[in-house]
Amino acid sequence: MKRPERGIAAAFGVTVLGAVMAAASYVAGADRLLLGLGFALGFAGLAAGFVLWAATLLPQGPYVEEREPMVSPPGEREALEAEYDRPAGRLPRRMLALALGTFGLAGVFPVRSLIVHGPSPSVALATTAWRDGVRLVDQDGRPVRAADVTPGTMVTAFPEGHLDTGDSAAVVLRVDPAKLRLPAGRERWTVDGVVAFSKLCTHAGCPVGQYVAPAQQLVCPCHQSVFDVLRGAEPMSGPAARSLPQLPLRLDGDGVLVAAGDFPEPVGAGYWRPM
């Protein structure tokens, strides 16, 4: 009988050690490793102590407990049902149902307040801050000059004055104009091989931040959709099904890139909209 008691006492002794270690390391300013190990040691001592105690000093059973049937005797249930079925007039009951129903519906209206700001989704999602004549700026607000976009580089551009919007970021790249195969009607959307696409993946909206320059591919780091820059950012593989929307570009007098309009379709992940 002595040995288990000693073991249990030793385990709780470990907890005392852990407590001292935790307290001392807190005071000494060690904020994670030693403090955490002190706590862990303390709890481990408690765990060992309790378990040893249960295994050695306490009755082991097995004990047997009888189950009572989980069904009420029929009489009891009938009595309850009779209680519930107290007769009442039909009209008040129906009126109560109507009252609760309409009142419940009225309670749904304030849910609309959860949508705090801005126009309805179908309007807000369809447009971004890009307009004809809005200059492209980088994340520091400096205008992006066409000459800065050298072949093989990648610039993330924002509409001037709208650096913080979630849906406007565009990737600006320069490709060989002779190799560019854009869909019909977009011939004038580029400036000497400089193209711009929405940076938001058309699958789940992640920023398509990986540019594999030699292959002219944009890759999404979230689900590995690959877009072919030379073919108007058409999806090549991965779960994205639509091309990255292209931003029409032109040049202003100072050689700065300017949008020639908004993206032709909504950017980012798709949603229930006429197509």
Added chain:
Amino acid sequence: MRRALAILGCTLAVAGASGAAAAPPTPAPETRGRALYGQSCATCHGQNGEGSPRGPNLENSGAAAADFQLSTGRMPLPHPGAASERRQPAFGPRDIDALTAYIASLGHGPAIPVVSRGDLQEGREIFVSTCAACHSGSLAGGTLSSGQAAPPLLASTPTQIAEAIRLGPGAMPSFPRGVISDAQVNAIATYVTSLRPQLDHGGAPLGGFGPVPEGAVAWVFGLGLLALFIRLIGKRAP
């Protein structure tokens, strides 16, 4: 502060080393470089850097590219067709300087960028917005398309970081001064070197790979240990 000084010292040391490449320590490093080139590079890149079917023309690749490829051990390839990835450099610093000087003398390519201490906060901002999508916020590197990968930045020197930013080696885009200024390059290099010692803040960093190894640890060392514990304290036979 001590850490800042250490980084500064390290940056200066590397800058000094690359400065040495521009101002040769021995009378004719190009001569020595030419000899080394003939032994180790000419088979693929041609006798005078003119290129061959096995390797590209180096005439205008410049000192920065040569230094990057040699000092990261990417070149020379251990065998033709080997992946271009970071290895133990095949040459010592003096030989690399000599080879770099020789290749720089072949034509007009970019010189080795000189890196100095930059603004830490700006470096963090640019790294996260521009570099992390491929190299990971944790510097662990990342997966690209078609079996390519962005390498980890755990061993890159500030000079190599600057060279890669300017040159865009392999699948990487290049970033000229108009996109990322010299001051910003310094800032990025400063941030990357100062982040490394912070990577294990909080404990074993699990490679910087995020929730995947975290989940594995939770199952194996979290629930696994506890399952073992309840098996010890509970009965086994049903």
Added chain:
Amino acid sequence: MIARMIARAGLRWMDRRLRAAALTREALAKVFPDHWSFMLGEIALYSFVTLVLTGVFLSLFFDPSTAETIYGGSYGPLRGSSVSAAYASAIELSFDIRGGLLFRQVHHWSALIFLAAIAIHACRIFFTGAFRTPREINWLVGVTLLLTSLANGFIGYSLLDDLLSGSGLRIGYSTFLSIPIVGTWVAYLVFGGEFPGDRVIPRFFSLHILLLPALIAGLIGAHMAILVRQKHSQFPGPGRNDHNVVGSKMWPTYAFRSLGLLSAVLAVSFGLGALVQVNPVWVWGPFSPSAGTTPAQPDWFLGWVEGLLRLFPAVEFRVLGYLVPSPFLPGVALPVLMVVALYAWPWLDRLVTGDRERHQVLDRVRDRPGRTAAGVWAVSLVVLLTFAASDDLVARGLSVPVQDYVVALRVVVLVVPVICGAVAYVLARALRGHPGSRLTTMEPRQIAGVLGLRRPEARRPPAPPGPRAERPAVPSEDAPDVVDSGSRHGG
């Protein structure tokens, strides 16, 4: 001695007001089965306790606001930067508040363990048929607990406003958007407007620390109240039948064992929190809608949805001229289907087995090969989908193009679970009827018998009416003494 006197006086004081002695005595005599697998749910319970303890500490420092603030703490690369108050306070917790990082990490680790314990506990319930009548209510409560905890895990992970969780939040938003007709409104109701907006973090904070924990606590209360009312199920064994429970009594043995487990859960969580980094938000950086980091995975418990999103082909279609975008099928339809199947399992099981009896004694896994096969199929599917969420990491490790790896995974995810299910079926059939035989000690002829490679006389009679029928009732003199208030059995 003094402690005992105080306790006694306290009990007397309470009893004079509540008349609780008999009730408490009855409660303390509750019998718990001794099999280790009955403690899996307890691991979840105690992880929840750990979560609440550490979460209260964190909530006193975390600032759930997207208001721009200038971080001025000791993490150099962020000092002087303008970030959201939420992110700044998460960094302060990680660098500037003594013990803050430890508690943050313990909180995160115990959340990961919490969900792992729930998952494995649910598997135990499933494979032993513990969900059968009369325990369907607790199955429903349990599945709801799983989903609520899953939601709270995701929401908690998203609160810190870092780049990694922000990407996850954006994927969540996009998945809401993909629901036909109501998707945009659902997404807007949750986020207060277009992503990212400044409402989602304060809202998620209320959900994370108030609404969902209260719901989880209430459901745990209901789960355990029903458990106490119905009493534990138990594995078959000598002296065990549908009219009794055999095991240890609540007081003192089981209570001590359970306190030991609580301490062990805390020890493991604090040990991990001390030794292993989790979610280093300073490394990922603050969220920005135009930036991303890689590798980008959710916490493990949403890996199966992430795996579905990664593996599902780029399928978009039009209904009535409207777009149904690609995340809808893998991100909404299939998960909803899986959840519905999970909820409905007690009734599906009844359809399959035709078993409408009331059960207090569990099946062994081998007893119902059909259910075991279905469960192994589902579990291996979910495990493989979770594994598929790391496709970029694995492809990089193997130096294969991730595109090709995804194609291979699609086949694996469809084929391997079927194989696993079939193997489980054969093994269960082979073991059924050999109560003493185990997976490790099984003989080849048992499998051969199932596969029909042996003469028919070796086969078990097909589809016995119920597993109980194979086991003769235990003669009453073999049963342990039946006691109601706890004399120890045997000697």
